[in-house]
Amino acid sequence: MAGSLAAEDLDRLIHERIRLGIVSALAANDSLSFADLKDVLRTTDGNLSVHARKLEEAGYIRVLKGFEDRKPRTEYRLTAKGRRALETYLAHMEQILSAAREALERS
């Protein structure tokens, strides 16, 4: 996935697989813990941390740190900006498919 898709307007920040997975998983839940996201995305701690930080810096997700049973717990939530970014990204994907469909109909 990602890389070859020729689309100038594509949000490169969430086009990357892990970051797209984080945003998609959070769009389906109010919040998810670091462990939940790691389970869903089948990735390593380091990889998830790096990509989550990029999304946090962009304001797409919010990170809540706390404790549960005296153990540190990190919780992630999608922000309104992040949800809008995913919606725009999905709309863009739809546009590409529509353009392909129209081209097929014309040919």
Add this chain to the structure above:
Amino acid sequence: MSIPTHEEREEVKATLAFIRQTMESASSFTAISGWGLLGVGVLGLVASGVAARLEDPTTLRVWIPTAALAVVVAGVANAYKARRLDVPLWSGSFRKLVWVMAPVVVAGAVLTYALAGAGARALLPGLWLALYGAGVTAGGTLSVRAIRGMGLVLLAFGAAALLAPQWGSMLLAAGFGAIHLIFGILVLTRHGG
């Protein structure tokens, strides 16, 4: 927009499929196994038959080992399906499912003890079916829709068995046996095994 190439179209389709799969995997427990439900159904029918032969349809000597075995059968089948589908078994939704079912099991154990002690064993089939149905219905909100349907049917069977205890043992066999078989086939055919 320029005309997308075949590769771009395929890439978009793969991306959309990835988004859909991630959302499903994050929000529901999809690894519920039809084979597991069939196994539990067979166990339910066998236990009902054995209990009937012992002339004690609610004997705990039969139902406690059956419940333990059913948990093992369902657990193994779900784990196998999760591995086959490449989805996490111990996911957030599965943990929630455990938290939904655990209080129901504890409440069932306490009420079984209390009702049996009060000489109201005839109400046990209705109690078990109603509580199990309530747990499955609530847990079904975290899984595929068929599970919610199964929970509602079990809940209805439980209510019927509480209102007409003379039908209790028959409803117990139907609920723990036949209903699991029917919904097992449904999950097998519609939800990938």
